[in-house]
Amino acid sequence: MSAIPLEALPIDELRQRSSTKWRRYPADVLPLFVAETDFALAPAISRALVRAVERGDTGYTPPEPGIRDAFVGFAQRRYGWSVEPAGVRWTCDVIMGVVELLRVVTKPGDRVIVTPPVYPPFYDTVVEAGAVVEKVPLLHGDAGWQLDLPGIEAALAAGARCVLLCNPHNPTGTVHSKASLAALADLAEAFGAAVISDEIHAPLVQSTVTFTPFLEASAAAARVGYIVTSASKAFNTAGLKCALMVASDPATIGVVQALPAEVEWRTGLFGAMAAVASFSPESDEWLDSLLARLDENARLLADLLAEHVPEAKYEIPDAGFLAWVDLSALGWGANPAERILHEARVALNAGPDFGEQGSGHVRINFGCSPDVLRDAIERIGVMTRS
CATH class of the missing domain: 3.90.1150.10 (Aspartate Aminotransferase, domain 1)
Known part of the structure; x- marks a missing residue:
């Protein structure tokens, strides 16, 4: 029904x-x-937050707030994606997660590809990480909006070290195809570059559209890629501050696990509670x-x-x-x-x-x-x- x-x-x-x-x-x-x-708010979120306020539960976020298990279950139910639990960590918000990953996969002065028109903070995020923005605009035609794969290849061949992807894309609402994502992964791997995919809008993909998490696009995507996501857009909890960073290859999982503990400490306790409730079957x-x-x-x-x-x-x-x-x-x-x-x-x-x-x-x-x-x-x- x-x-x-x-x-x-x-x-x-x-x-x-x-x-x-x-x-x-x-x-x-x-x-x-x-x-x-x-x-x-979704009722499960309201209940969790009200209970926390009533008991004065407003301290620091614990080492294991339940976000990992909740997201693993959500990804399996909604996308059919079996997430590797060891590859999941959390932080304050998606942009902060992107910055932290950019700092690891690039060096100061490296060029990072963005695909305009795109979410405005992407530009500042690259700069904050010490890198330089390389614009490769989306293509637009009868098939809608698409990645300019030849343009990305040229930028990578010229020395760009990372692609900052938006999937689903903001502002066009485009869900990139599995084939396009796999082709992007092949290019990144061929040139020794990384892909960081902002998938904050993924829970909002319509049922008539097939969504592929970047890490699931191919074996190469798993090797070169990282996903940063959150429940905050779908469940309207941006002010509570919680996002996830996800990797699925042993090497990239090692990168995520090596991020400083402070990256997780920045997560809001209410954000963690809301994320667990958002990703639960109740919601x-x-x-x-x-x-x-x-x-x-x-x-x-x-x-x-x-x-x-x-x-x-x-x-x-x-x-x-x-x-x-x-x-x-x-x-x-x-x-x-x-x-x-x-x-x-x-x-x-x-x-x-x-x-x-x-x-x-x-x-x-x-x-x-x-x-x-x-x-x-x-x-x-x-x-x-x-």
Whole structure:
């Protein structure tokens, strides 16, 4: 039986939240920018956190908080992936995990490939690790968004030492194919490079799409790759601070295990508790309902844009709650989000923040109620007629 779509909280209740999404802009602005969603927590998470508060359980995260076993079970149930437990460690958040791994697999001044348009912190992350950003943009055609494998090969041949992958990709929502990931792994291995795959949006892949964790793409992927992931995007727990680093080959497992103990100490205790609850079977039904809602909203957004902003170009994503929308045809400049905020009072992410390929684009967060989404697009539609 199909899951019943999850219902978002009323907007008046959401405006009582103190997170970035609801505090950055005045109350007359509809916030569809930062990757926070508008749903109540999964019940298992709420129960775990309430119990912790009631007993004053707010100290340091223990050496074995249960994250490893919970994630191993989740990966097996949701992806059919048998994770090697010895290859799992945890830290504060995905970007911190990426930085720590980059520091190990690169030397200062090494070049790291990123694939724009891509999550803006990727650029700063590479720099923070002491490396240099090498841009190899995604290709876009009739088959959608794809890795530019010849471009990546050229960059690796010229000396790049690592590929920072986003799978599923943010902002396009692309789930890279197993064949593409395996080809990337072969290139990395041929040139002695590593691949670090940010898979934070993996729990949000739609059931009609086949998701392959990078480490499962091939034997070569296991040898060259690392995954950094978290429950935080799917279960809206970013403020609680917990992510995982995963490896599956003896050599890469050794790298992960050799990371300083301080890397794990940075994990928030509430983040660890929330991760265990998120990855537990108790939360599967909630996640399925969330996916049903996101599928409906992604399709609703396509209909709303066709009706109110027909000049927009948008492809329904394979995963997540983020829409990459090309508004170039409207002639609103490189950063239409700025004008939309001023005139429509709708906050969207600025396309150029994702790289120069984002000129004329916006990123829309549709992890909200259909009514909020409808209101936002109707407001933008009024702008096109003024």
